[in-house]
Amino acid sequence: LxxxxxxxxxxxxxxxxxxxxxxxxxxxxxxxxxxxxxxxxxxxxxxxxxxxxxxxxxxxxxxxxxxxxxxxxxxxxxxxxxxxxxxxxxxxxxxxxxxxxxxxxxxxxxxxxxxxxxxxxxxxxxxxxxxxxxxxxxxxxxxxxxxxxxxxxxxxxxxxxxxxxxxxxxxxEELLILDAVAQRTLELLSASSRGKSFLEAIDRTLTPGGGRLLRQWVAEPLRDPEKIRARQDAVADWAERDRSRRSLREILPGIRDLERLLARVAQGSASPREIGAIKDSLKPLAKIRELLSPSGQWAECRSGLEPQDDLVAEIERALVADLPLSCREGGLFQAGFDPGLDALREAAESGKRWLLEFERSERERTGLRSLKLRYHPVFGYLLEVPRGQLAQVPPEYVRRQTLANAERFTRPELQEMERKILGAEGRARELELELFRALRQKLCDRLPTLQKAARAINEIDVAAALAELARERGYTRPQIVEEPRIEIVDGRHPVVEQALDGERFVPNDTYLDGRQARLIILTGPNMAGKSTYLRQIALIALLAHIGSFVPASRARIGILDRIFTRIGASDDLAGGQSTFLVEMQETANLLRHSTERSLVILDEVGRGTSTFDGLSIAWAVAEELCDRNRCLTLFATHYHELAALAESRPEARNLSLAVREINGEAVYLRKVVEGAIDKSYGLQVARLAGLPERTIQRAAEVLSGMEAEEEDPQSKAVQ
Amino acid sequence: LxxxxxxxxxxxxxxxxxxxxxxxxxxxxxxxxxxxxxxxxxxxxxxxxxxxxxxxxxxxxxxxxxxxxxxxxxxxxxxxxxxxxxxxxxxxxxxxxxxxxxxxxxxxxxxxxxxxxxxxxxxxxxxxxxxxxxxxxxxxxxxxxxxxxxxxxxxxxxxxxxxxxxxxxxxxEELLILDAVAQRTLELLSASSRGKSFLEAIDRTLTPGGGRLLRQWVAEPLRDPEKIRARQDAVADWAERDRSRRSLREILPGIRDLERLLARVAQGSASPREIGAIKDSLKPLAKIRELLSPSGQWAECRSGLEPQDDLVAEIERALVADLPLSCREGGLFQAGFDPGLDALREAAESGKRWLLEFERSERERTGLRSLKLRYHPVFGYLLEVPRGQLAQVPPEYVRRQTLANAERFTRPELQEMERKILGAEGRARELELELFRALRQKLCDRLPTLQKAARAINEIDVAAALAELARERGYTRPQIVEEPRIEIVDGRHPVVEQALDGERFVPNDTYLDGRQARLIILTGPNMAGKSTYLRQIALIALLAHIGSFVPASRARIGILDRIFTRIGASDDLAGGQSTFLVEMQETANLLRHSTERSLVILDEVGRGTSTFDGLSIAWAVAEELCDRNRCLTLFATHYHELAALAESRPEARNLSLAVREINGEAVYLRKVVEGAIDKSYGLQVARLAGLPERTIQRAAEVLSGMEAEEEDPQSKAVQ
Known part of the structure; x- marks a missing residue:
């Protein structure tokens, strides 16, 4: 049927x-x-x-x-x-x-x-x-x-x-492009192993919809200075108003995933609890609206946050507080909401009262003191009599079921009442389902308005979250300028800074103006923090392009068209590609596509092959980027020889990460200073990593042998 | 209630x-x-x-x-x-x-x-x-x-x-250990990016349970030569009997995930379709048993494959062919299986026949030619009369529902029949549920036997799958010996070989006997196939330890305790660890833990720091592994200087991947030959990767400048 x-x-x-x-x-x-x-x-x-x-x-x-x-x-x-x-x-x-x-x-x-x-x-x-x-x-x-x-x-x-x-x-065309390689090496949306991704580190949103919008902002940074400044204004607005922001952020966690809940309504599949969740999320709209500052930038959000008090009131009047998961089993609606429903419920209740009374009176009438009313899903309500008292069973009882120690009987009036109770219960359930569908339809009718509210909340959540981040970690508003440039005073790495447990992150400056300063050759020993410095510049530039404040005491950022990275090694052996080939492919890509508006980050290009081959490639690539592509370039390397390249070009500078030697041990100062450095402290890192002391000693012997040979090529190799 | x-x-x-x-x-x-x-x-x-x-x-x-x-x-x-x-x-x-x-x-x-x-x-x-x-x-x-x-x-x-x-x-203690690093770099269970993992490449199992068992074999390779040989015997048995194997592999795809289905039975949650799937999977037990060779090694499997014909017959007699998902909605059991069920179904059917007859006779009796019987979930069966004919409705009709163009009525006999039909249908459903539970309980009672059968099928599937792989790709049975050694003639990489699309994989030999031959220093230009050669040796050794045949024309493999790898760079920047530090940590680990029974694979150790530091560390590590740890070591490097180390030790050999230069272009022969090679062809790879020709030319100039300086240190650097 x-x-x-x-x-x-x-x-x-x-x-x-x-x-x-x-x-x-x-x-x-x-x-x-x-x-x-x-x-x-x-x-x-x-x-x-x-x-x-x-x-x-x-x-x-x-x-x-x-x-x-x-x-x-x-x-x-x-x-x-x-x-x-x-x-x-x-x-x-x-x-x-x-x-x-x-x-x-x-x-x-x-x-x-x-x-x-x-x-x-x-x-x-x-x-x-x-x-x-x-x-x-x-x-x-x-x-x-x-x-x-x-x-x-x-x-x-x-x-x-x-x-x-x-x-x-x-x-x-309106986006700052970060290609797949850059997204991966900067760990924008997901971390490669442990630790937090960039998005996770900066995410202070409190609603799922706000989280999705922030993700979209990060994945699609803007290139239009006006749009960026509009976002900055919104962030600044919340950053300045600490008390309002705090009030807002107390309300937001109570807001559920409105967008997805509304989609369930549209699909006709929202459950009672989901309707309840929508109601709870709509309740604070007016309060949120009050917290918006009167400035014009919030006009659209304000109109989106039209209070839905009538709808909220109706749902509250209709549904019980502790809602079931399914709409098919009844128990959704409050008493007093629908007279028909109340009548059916009363009919079922009175039927049950009748059953209790019937059990009592039959017990009295027949003298069967152990007679009990039972319910069986197949046979319905039955009167159970223990085997020992079967002789006293009156003749009008009709036997229905035999158990080990008892028999069960029925009576016409019992069957009639069963039909009434089950009928009333079934009809009450059907009626509740109908009422629930009607209620859901009401929400559905108002869908466009409610979707607008959901989107307004997303916008507000993201702006306030970036403001919270800025206040929490001392970010400042970067000045956005038209011409490509990156000026950062006291910049920090937004992810690493947070991962430091109490330790202070040492801030560093950056100056690239695209004309006088285009190429930075960065040297420094292992573990001094070269990679962190490179990435922090890319991430600060990115933050500026999404409209966020940045971890620096002052910053001026010009509009970029792309951020390129060539960092680390990524093997692709099963695909038959050697590490070095992948490295060269990525380098070729950025040589072909970077412009004066691009930021290019290179870490150890040329490492995957022999020393001379690698050095000559690194040299030619750095020259090309500086002289022809004229992009903003940061080039970290262990080839100290590249310092000579910077010395012959006014647009290029040698920077290095400072090390102070104390009793023969290198102490990393994590501070970027002028000039190149020509020691790598590789053996010290090896010791730190736990290489056995014997091996370290032997390596030191080999090293001094090679250095002696370098001085005097006549003395032959190590033994 | x-x-x-x-x-x-x-x-x-x-x-x-x-x-x-x-x-x-x-x-x-x-x-x-x-x-x-x-x-x-x-x-x-x-x-x-x-x-x-x-x-x-x-x-x-x-x-x-x-x-x-x-x-x-x-x-x-x-x-x-x-x-x-x-x-x-x-x-x-x-x-x-x-x-x-x-x-x-x-x-x-x-x-x-x-x-x-x-x-x-x-x-x-x-x-x-x-x-x-x-x-x-x-x-x-x-x-x-x-x-x-x-x-x-x-x-x-x-x-x-x-x-x-x-x-x-x-x-x-009985396992060959591959630690987390080795599992990852060898891509044993999952591929790092695209391409297949080792497990995917060798998996020819046809049942889910067989797939799980093979996975376990790969993750837990054995160290007991007897156990390994027993597995080899099983694989060889199926490899020799092509026709039986083919028959078996036609049957296996019909076997469902018996272990998991049986777990559902034990939990009391198996659905009708799942019971049907178990039945289908039990049916071919006898046929599989017949395909086992009579040799003693299959005794346990044979006893596990006790035919379950009685159970299969009972389920076939009971359940319909096209089973519903749920056991609660009836329609599970065939007619004739249970008399009580047949009677209830007949009652419902006859009730429906009565309804049709009632509609016809009422139409005739009242002269209402458009009178129709309708079903409404709340009101039940009703007689519908169009608005235009309401005047003719007989007085005994009781109005129940008003529609736009019609009214609906009921009659006591209609209500009575509705109760009978719904009652019979409901009771039939309940009875089917009871019968189904009893049937499921019968399976549950035989659980240990059925689980044994499931496990026997897993064993058979894995052995036959490895045999299939061996026949398909020309693997041979390696000789397993007690003392640590790796002798491979014409070895191939099991994963890369399959990924080559029609191209021939060039096979290579390996000889490490732990005494006269312990350390191989492998040089060769970029892209010549060093990494592939290193990994293929590790994977062949692993295949031998799980009891599989290996991709080689001949192999003798000694029992190993661990396989160590130090391959490629894995950054961990968010964790604040530099690439080079991770590299050194992994190296320190293998220096501390490798024994004479270990296979150690090193690819480009020392690359993450300056040239001299890196070379001296590589030198000391290679010495240590060869002289002290005395493990079987393969060491790939771009430091041609390491060749000197091998020349001073009888246990060490220099090998390289052959290149022939034709018209100035390197042609990779992919063949491992004696002796070191001192050219990297880095610029050629860069050209191949698409680096602009201008950049390549410039790099070549820089390179020849450096080489000139090397010859004559007085001539100063490149400009």
């Missing part, structure tokens, strides 16, 4: 259950479609209703995008199995994606990836006459990807997309 | 749902307890019923164990929050675990971690007088951990542990 249908299909990219998702990350499903030279992309997060589309110029941009969005599922057009798609080679895609948990690759019908199909579908969904307002007019590939994604989610997976209300742009 | 209880609590370590687990990996929950010098460990996989316990000598062994088992949850004794446990420092544990998805750390009551509590609990569970049979007699810490784990799973999580029938040892 009940017809079952597939109501929804769940795939990794359409997972909605809040329990199985990381609250501070989006869960994107992507669609990709490629022509010879361009790639169309669409991305949907069903959990929040976010939908984006755009076009990319090539594979590299795609990789950067994948790094930012980290989709869990990717939709591609079906291909004949032997044909290779023009531009997205799946093998390469899989290889690129391997770095983090691989997304599922799904093939979808090819005809769904056409602009004609897409227009029809999207025009119908948004009930508009043109898609120009969504920025899809001149972008047929973006349109095709968006249409295919829509089609897949709605027709294939039976997902409700009514909460998708707009298509945002996947923008590219 | 229904009392609800917590029936089970799910945590990451007690997840049982087959859908959310990787089928070829165990899901372990661990308990740890530490004294000053030792650590007690217990591990349980509820999904398979596996339970192990043992004691470890210290933190390092613990790390190795964690790498092998990769638990998803770890249980520790509660501590006063300020106290630090003697030996397991949680901070460090978290840091160690960070490399793969962190397990959940759970604190459990401290008193549960006592040997007294544990004995009482375990004696009761296993119904034995002593725990000596489990190897826990002299191991109070292992006992404590086992007891705490039992207590946590059973009392805290309400898990049924009846399928845990024994405690296996977490052994240590």
């Amino acid at each position: 009940v017809r079952r249908e597939i109501t929804r299909i769940i795939t990794p990219g359409s997972l909605l259950d809040p329990g199985s998702l990381r609250s501070k990350e989006n869960n994107f499903c992507l669609a990709l479609v490629a022509s010879r030279h361009r790639i169309g992309v669409a991305a949907a997060d069903l959990g929040t209703g976010e939908f984006r589309a755009g076009e990319l110029g090539g594979e590299e941009e795609l990789v950067n995008l994948l790094c930012r969005l980290r989709p869990s599922e990717i939709l591609l057009p079906e291909e004949a199995s032997d044909a290779r798609p023009a531009s997205i080679r799946i093998g390469r895609l899989e290889e690129l994606l391997g770095r983090w948990g691989k997304p599922v690759l799904t093939r979808h019908k090819k005809w769904a990836f056409t602009p004609e199909h897409a227009s029809a579908l999207l025009l119908a969904h948004f009930r508009t006459k043109s898609l120009a307002g969504f920025g899809l007019a001149g972008a047929p590939l973006a349109l095709s990807a968006a249409g295919a994604l829509f089609h897949y989610l709605r027709e294939e997976l039976h997902q409700d997309l009514s909460h998708v209300r707009e298509i945002a742009a996947i923008c590219r | 229904v009392r609800r209880e917590i029936t089970r609590i799910i945590t990451p370590g007690s997840l049982l749902d087959p859908g959310s687990l990787r089928s070829k990996e165990n899901n372990f929950c661990l308990a740890l307890v530490a004294s000053r010098h030792r650590i007690g460990v217990a591990a349980a996989d509820l999904g398979t019923g596996e339970f192990r316990a043992g004691e470890l000598g210290g933190e390092e062994e613990l790390v190795n164990l964690l790498c092998r088992l990769r638990p998803s949850e770890i249980l520790l004794p509660e501590e006063a929050s300020d106290a630090r446990p003697a030996s397991i420092r949680i901070g460090r544990l978290e840091e160690l675990l960070g490399r793969w998805g962190k397990p959940v750390l759970t604190r459990h009551k401290k008193w549960a971690f006592t040997p007294e509590h544990a004995s009482a609990l375990l004696l009761a569970h296993f119904r034995t007088k002593s725990l000596a049979g489990f190897g826990l007699a002299g191991a109070p810490l292992a006992l404590s951990a086992a007891g705490a784990l039992f207590h946590y799973l059973r009392e805290e999580l309400h898990q049924d542990l009846s399928h845990v029938r024994e405690i296996a040892a977490i052994c240590r």
Whole structure:
């Protein structure tokens, strides 16, 4: 009598259950479609209703995008199995994606990836006459990807997309680009091993939605100085008003994952507890609104935070405080909310009172003192009589069930009452379900308003969180200037500084103006802190571009177009590539693409091969970056010989990390000073690492032998 | 009227749902307890019923164990929050675990971690007088951990542990140890980025249980030559019998995850489909048994594969072919299986026939030609009359529901029949549930026998899979000898060989006998294949120790105690450790722990510091390993100067990867030859990697300048 249908299909990219998702990350499903030279992309997060589309110029941009969005599922057009798609080679895609948990690759019908199909579908969904307002007019590939994604989610997976209300742009020209290599080596979104990622270290948001927005800010730093300054204003506003910020941050933890909860409402799958959570999250809207400063920058947020007191009141009047997980088992609604429900509940209750009374009176009437009323799921209510008293059972009792030590009987009036109780209970449950659906529908009707409120809270949370971070750790507002430059006074590494347990982080200055100062050759012994210094400059520049304050006593940062890094070794042996080859590939990439607006960070280029080969490559690369690409470059090296290069160029400077030798032991001062240094203290580090003393002594002998030979090439080698 | 209880609590370590687990990996929950010098460990996989316990000598062994088992949850004794446990420092544990998805750390009551509590609990569970049979007699810490784990799973999580029938040892002295570093650098169980892990590359198992067993073999290679040879015999047996192996491998894919399915039976949570899957998996037992060769080595497996024809027949007779997911909605049992069920079903059916007849006769009797019988979940069966014909409705009809265009009525006989139908359907469902539980109980009663069969299938699957691999890729059986040595003729890299797409892998020999030949200094230009050669030797040695055949035309492998690796750079900057420090720590570890029975693989030690420091350390380390530790060592390096070291020692040899220069271009022959090589071809690799030609030219100039200076120190540097 009940017809079952597939109501929804769940795939990794359409997972909605809040329990199985990381609250501070989006869960994107992507669609990709490629022509010879361009790639169309669409991305949907069903959990929040976010939908984006755009076009990319090539594979590299795609990789950067994948790094930012980290989709869990990717939709591609079906291909004949032997044909290779023009531009997205799946093998390469899989290889690129391997770095983090691989997304599922799904093939979808090819005809769904056409602009004609897409227009029809999207025009119908948004009930508009043109898609120009969504920025899809001149972008047929973006349109095709968006249409295919829509089609897949709605027709294939039976997902409700009514909460998708707009298509945002996947923008590219307005962003400071950090490619996959830079994202990984700077550990922006995830730490490579232990320790915190950059995002984790700076994240002070208190709501899941705020966490997701901050993640997006970090993954997509801006290049428009005006937009950056607007964000800085918002952060500064909260940073200045300590008391309001504190009040706000007491309220925010009570706000649940509104975006995802609202998506569940839109899908018609929100549970009673989820409705309760929405109600709790809507309650403090007015209070949050009061905490906003009157300045104009909050106008949009303020209008988004329209109080929902009527809705909150209705839900509070309707639902009980301690809500069940499921809406199918009743017990959701308060007494007094619905007269019909109250009547059904009373009927069931009075029936149960009747049962107790019936048991008592039958016991009296028959003289069976051990007679007991029992409930059995198959036979219903029965009167149980112990085997010893069976002789006294009255003839009108009808036997129904035999147990080891007792028999169970029924009576017509008992059956009649059972029917009444079960009927009343069943109907009460059905009625509660109906009432609950109506209540949920009310929320659904107000979805756009509620989504606006959720987004306003995200914005407020992120701005206040960055303000909190700034106050907590003494960050200052960097001056954003148009021309590329990096001036930092007393800069610190935002992640390492926090990891130091009580120890003081030694701050350092940086000056690169793009004209007089472009290239810094950084030397210094092992463990002196070269890598930390390089990375801290990149991270401070990044913080400035997302609109945050920075860990420095003063900073002036110019707009950059890209940050490149070539740090550390990353092996790719199974892929048959040698460490040195990977190093050279990354170096070639930054030589080709860095501009006067780029920041380039190089750590130990040339290390993967023999000494002379490596040194000559390092030399040529540093020259090229300084003289031709003219980018802002930091170049850390163990090749002291490179100091000569800086001496012949006014735009280049030698810096080093200071060491003081005390009783033959090196003491690291962690301070950047002028000039190169020509000792590495490698043996000292080896001792520190626990290399046996015997081995260290032997290495020292070998070393002094080599140094003697260096002085006097006639004396032959070590023995 | 229904009392609800917590029936089970799910945590990451007690997840049982087959859908959310990787089928070829165990899901372990661990308990740890530490004294000053030792650590007690217990591990349980509820999904398979596996339970192990043992004691470890210290933190390092613990790390190795964690790498092998990769638990998803770890249980520790509660501590006063300020106290630090003697030996397991949680901070460090978290840091160690960070490399793969962190397990959940759970604190459990401290008193549960006592040997007294544990004995009482375990004696009761296993119904034995002593725990000596489990190897826990002299191991109070292992006992404590086992007891705490039992207590946590059973009392805290309400898990049924009846399928845990024994405690296996977490052994240590009998294993070839690959520590965490070696496991990672050799990519044993998981690949670092793209490409396949070693396990994935060699895995030809066809059942989930076989996959788990192979994983265990790889993670825990043996040191007992007899046990290794027994495994080799099993592999050889299947390798020789192509036709039987092929038949077996046609049957195996039909076998489901028996161990986990049986665990669901033990927990009382197996669904109808799962019972069906067990039946399908038991059916081919006899056929598999026939395929075993008659030799004695299969005696135990043969006895484990007792055919279960009676059980299979009973399930086939009972259950329908297309089973529902849930056991609560009926439709499980075939007609004719149970007379009572047939009767209830007939009652419901006849009721429905009555309804159709009633609708027809009422239509006739009243003349209402549009009268229709409807079902409403709240009001039940109703007679619907369109608004236009309401005047003709007979007076005995009782109005129940008003719709837009119709009214709905009821009649006493209709209500009576509704009660009968719903009652019969409900009772049929309840009866099916009872019958299903009884059937499941029958399986449960035979659990130990069925578990034995599951384990026998795992063994057979793994042996046949390794045989398949050997035949597919031309592996040969290595001779296992007692004294440490590695002799390989025409060895290949098991993973890289498979990744080559059609290209031929160039095989290479290896000879290390521990006496005359102990140290190999391997030079060769970038990309010539040094790292591949080093790793292939380690992997061949490992394959030999798990009982597999090896990719070589001939091999003689002696029993090793450990394989050490120091390969590549792994940064740990957020932790404040420099690359070079990590490199030196790993080197110090292998200098301290390697013995004459160890294989040590070093790739580019000393690269992280200045040239002279690095070279002198590399020199001292190589000397030490050769002269003092006397282990089997392979040392790849770009320091051509190290060749001198080999020349002064008979036990050391210089090998290099051959290059032929053709028209100034290096052609890699991938062949290992005698003697050192002193050119790195770094610039050629840089060109290959796409470094701009201009930069290459400049580097070449710089290089020839330096070489000139080397010849004649008077000519000053490059400009």
